Amino acid sequence: MKVISTNLGSPTTFVWNGQEEQTGIFKKPVSEALSLTINDVSNDTVIDRVHHAGVNKACYLFASDNYPYWKKLYPDLEWDWGMFGENLTVEGLNESTMRVGDIYKLGSALVQVSQPREPCYKLGIRFGTQDILRQFIDHNRPGTYVRILEEGKVKTGDVLELQQQSQNTLTTQQFYELMFMREKPKELLTLFMDNPSVPQYKKERYKKFL
Secondary structure, three states: OEEEEEEEEOOEEEEEOOEEEEEOOOEEEEOOOEEEOOOOEOOOOOOOOOOOOOHHHOEEEEEHHHHHHHHHHOOOOOOOOOOOOOOEEEEOOOOOOOEOOOEEEEOOEEEEEEEEOOOOHHHHHHHOOOHHHHHHHHHOOOOEEEEEEEOEEEOOOOEEEEEEOOOOOOEHHHHHHHHHOOOOOHHHHHHHHHOOOOOHHHHHHHHHHO
């Protein structure tokens, strides 16, 4: 897996339900290396820190391999890396093999896979239609957030080097699928609850399904 673009966002104002709001989802490629800190990416825009950034969502990675699919669906958009609000566009990122809890060397930082990205209405703002939320869910390639175990810098061309694979086999894609299943399979739910790297607040929400 290789970083092919580093992306940062500036505050963008939009109107939602008659009220002005701001978002940092409009990210664009930058030439400089990104500084990954425990809670966020330095110099990035994070408006809503209840749902974005923080220890479990410090940096968002999305696969460049997905872009051709979306370009066909939305050919009239002005395309560039960072369209999905990702800080790092990564070639070869595969959620179906990446385990929650896997630890990677990334540039001079050490990061751990924490959870998939859940689409919200701001992705719809970015794409000009809320239809993308269902499309994004159905495509089943959400990208992943990482927590920062050791702060450091990452630049275009850096590779993700697996340092330690999680013994729990829950993949990022399985985590994502579980969130949208009406009936939660017991085996998958158990794998989810037993994974020490799944954020605790997520586990609390799923206890009712046990």
